[in-house]
Amino acid sequence: MARRSRVGEGVLSFMFAALALVAILTPAQASPNDAAILAKTPPKLLSEYGFFDDLPAQKPAVGVLPFDVATPLFSDSALKYRFVYVPTGLSATYDGTEAFDFPVGTALIKTFAFPADYRDPDKNIRIVETRVMLRQEAGWLASAYVWNAAGTDAELKIAGAKVEIESVAADGSPLAFTYAVPNRNQCKACHAFNGEIVPLGPKARNLNHDFPYAEGAQNQLARWSAAGILAGAPDPSAAPSVPHWRDEAADLNHRARAWLDVNCAHCHRREGPASNSGLFLTFGEPEGVTIGINKRPVAAGKGSGGRAFDIVPGDPDASILLYRVESTEPGVMMPELGRHLPDPDAVSLLRNWILTLR
Amino acid sequence: MRTLLLRAAMLASVSLAFTSIAAAEIHLVDAGEGAAERLTEALILAQPGDTVRIGAGRFELTEGLSLDVDDVTVAGAGPDQTILSFKGQTGSGEGLLVTSDRVVLQDFAVEDSKGDGVKSKGSDQITFRNLRVEWTNGPNEKNGAYGVYPVSSKNVLIDGVTVRGAADAGIYVGQSEYIVVRNSRAEYNVAGIEIENSFKADVYNNVATHNTGGILIFDLPNLPVQGGHDIRVFDNQVVDNDTPNFAPKGNIVAIVPKGMGIMVMANRNVHVFNNTLSGNATAHVLIAAYPNDYDDDAYMFVPRGVYVHGNTYGDGGNAPDGEVGKTISDVSGTPVPDIVWDGVTTIPEYFSWTSAENQIYVDEAEGTTFVNLKMISQLLLPWGWWPDTDISGYKGSLPEPSPVKLPQDGGA
Known part of the structure; x- marks a missing residue:
């Protein structure tokens, strides 16, 4: 607990007591429960x-910072709210390519709605699930919490869940489908790096843009550097960045590669x-056979669709x-996971990109 | 889910050195209400040393299952008693995925998964025993690609499995090392058993029948692991592989002609012996180079050091199929000889010689037929070449790789 105080140790204890008093006097200012983040068994309820x-309003507590990514993962058009919490006095270490190296006690929180x-x-937004990644001594622990019907709290679901979604698409047509909340192993099916669970979103290139903070x-x-939760970051102008994949003013190749990256x-x-x-689609992978150009499939089965190459330049x-x-x-x-609906805009982006390849 | 603690009895007999290991538990998952969720949860929450015991009956699953805990046994009540059906699957690329070490999967069936059947990725000491993986509608290009599918794994034991209906390979071992495939049955798949881009494999006592091709030993370019080598294929029944190729185009097995027995493509040190081959209407044994163009400097496209000996050949080669069958029979005539080598070598070798350890050797009983198609000569000397059918010119041998010993199978 960040603000727990002990009694009877001179000046320090007085200062802690004063802080505690401030905490008590400030109305309803919650702060994250560090013990819950580090617990071997994750709490049953998200509120804990x-x-x-x-x-329900997704208004973060003190020390919990909202963020977004330049190009997001498509999850059946879910709206996403992302938050990061790094314990007071600690900071993540900057990395120019991979996700930052977060200290023990960090929580990454992502709500799907x-x-x-x-x-x-x-x-009329319905919150469906909140995924929590906790940095513990032994590594990252990933859990999914499914929201109750009243929208007041969410419950831990180790084995995942299916949620019926009914909405209206942007073109006015009805939209109904079964949304899948991942089970714990499915979290790792994407969040795996050499067999260990890792965060995916908080990479320099995907964070290096303005966010509309309350202030x-x-x-x-x-902002992360100023808040003390990120150490070693260069000035944003010297850090890598990727465009939003929908940004038509940006370079088509960068947009497509950003989409594939994420x-x-x-x-x-x-x-x-x-x-x-043998197909490698990270943003930095050089253009060639490893990103699929004239590459034959190896284990695609019916996924080949009768086609001979992953990418035939100029022929989507x-x-x-x-x-x-x-x-x-x-x-x-x-x-394979996390998608049930088509994403025609992304298809059209990739189609246009493949047309420009030679 | 009921949980039985076996701690007392087990630990009492175990020496002090093992007391740090958590108590082994047996998690029983019975069929019935909520079975899919209970099974998913049991596989996630299992601790090292535990057994997940799946009861008899049918389990209808809509999501893939996965295991990511070391030292776990997943056991059913038998391959015809415990059936995990993925007919209604809506997500994941396979039925069951294992990503941990020292795992035993035994005595259950996986049916109708949308992608692959049972896969291990990056596992060390993975055992598939007495399993059945089947697409129950029979051969169909919409079936999953692989039935039993260890990839990027090490110390792989496949023992007593049956796979039917895979649209690529029934038993497929890819980019792995130290492999034993034995006592298994592969039928009505495109490829029965396929060992691809893998090192040190023993494939024996299997039956491969009614596939398009029985047993394939392949090496492909542009993969993180390539240069397959040290493979023994022996004591197998490779008979009546007569199912038309139903692989979706684009996959390498789509080139395999109906009626292929054993095919070796671009590998090193492959020993094929004591097998029984009959009823394979294209050819019993084909040794060939990788036929496509590729962009990969590290890849060796021709087979290096293949030794075929002591096999028994029955009827075969009467109805060569497809493009490959035509390419062969246009040169060899019909019936196609028992053993076919395309004769492709690297160009420098064509103009000089091939070193002894890289040559093709055939030592078979009197009456066995053979052809070297000399396809490189077709390319380089289109006006003056002829196939070589003199089997005696290929006599010789290669030192046999030592038997593969697996730690989970009493080996080192």
Whole structure:
């Protein structure tokens, strides 16, 4: 507990007592429960962590910072709210390529929600699940909490869950599907690096842009450094960045590679669960056979769709990669987990990108 | 889920050195209400040393199962008693995925998974014993690719499994080392048993029948592990492989002609002996180079050091199938000889010689037929070449790799 005080130790204890008094006098200011983060068995309820002042409103507690990523993973068009908590006095170590190295006691929190109508996505939002990654002594622990029907709290689900979603798509058509909350092993099916669980989102290139904080917009790397939760970061201008994949003003190749990086490369990299495929889609992978260009499949089965190469430059409809991103059939669709719906905008981006390749 | 503690009895007989190991538990998962969730949870919450015992009956699963805990045994009541059915699967790339070490999977069936059947990725000491993996609708290109599928694994034991209906390979071992595949049955798959980009494998006492091709030993380019070598294929029944190829195009096995017995493609030090081959209508044994173009400087596309001896050949080669069958029979005529080598070597070797350890050796009983198609000569000397059917010119031998010993199988 960050603000627990002990009695009878001179000046220090007086200072702690004063802090405790401040904490008591400040109305309803929650702070995260460090013991819950470090517990071997995760708490049954999301509220037990104390990450939020107002859980249903997703109003973070003191020390819990909201963030977003430049290009997000597509999760059946779920809205996502991301938060980071690093214990007071500790900081993550900056890394220019991989996720930052977070200290023990860190929590990464990600809430998934669906609006009742995508034509008005800020209204009538139903929160479905909150995923929590906790940095413990032994490594990262990942858990998913499924929200109750009243939307007041969420319960730990080790074995995952299925949730029926009903909404209205942006074009006004009805949208109904079964959303899958991952089981604990499925968390690791994406969050694995040489067999260990790792965070995916908090990478320099994906954070290096402005976030609309309550006090005003600020670059996230700068903010994390100023808040003391990130050490060793260069000035944002010297750090890598990727565009938002929908940003049509940005370079098409960068947009496509950013999309592939976030949606595919957690598995499709040398250290990832799909290393045996020989298809590597991290942002920094040089353009060539390893990103799929004129690469034959190895274990695709029906996922080949009768096509001979992962990417045929200039010919999206001969490219297995596009076939699998377009598909929603289990055993064919990519990614294998976390998606049930098509993502036509992403398909169109990749189609245009493959057309420009030679 | 009921949990039985066996701690007292076990620990009492175990020496002090083992007391730090947590108590082994047996988690019983019976069929019935909530079985899928209970099984998923049991596999997640198992501790090292535990056994997850799956009761008899049918388990309908909509998501893939996975195990990521070391030292766990998952055991059913028998391959026809405990059935994990993935007919209604909506997610994941396989039925059951294992990513941990020292795991034993035994005595259950996996049916109709949307992708692969049972997969291990990056496991050390993984045992698949007395399993059945089947696509119950029979051969169909919409079936999953692989039935039993260890990949990037080490110390792999596949013993007494049956696989039917895989749209790629029934038993497929890829990018792995120290492998034993024995006493198993592969039928109605595109490839019965396939060892690909792997080192040190013993494949014996298996039956491969009614597949498109019986046993394939392949090496492919552009993969993190390649240069497959030291493989023994012996004492197998490779008979009546007569199912039309139903692999989706684009996959390498889609080139395999119906009626292929044993095919060796671009590997090193492969020994094929004491097998019984009959009823394979394209060819009993084919030794070939990788046929496609590729962009990979590290890849060796021709087989190096293959020794075929002491096999028994029955009827075969009467109806060569597909493009490969035509390529062969256009040169050899029909029936195609028992053993076919495409004759492809590297170009420098063509103009000089191939060293002894890289040559192809055939030592078979009187009456066994053979052809070297000399396909490199077709390419380089299209005006003056002929196939070589003199089997005696290929006599010789290679030192046999020592038997594969696995730690989980009484080995070192």
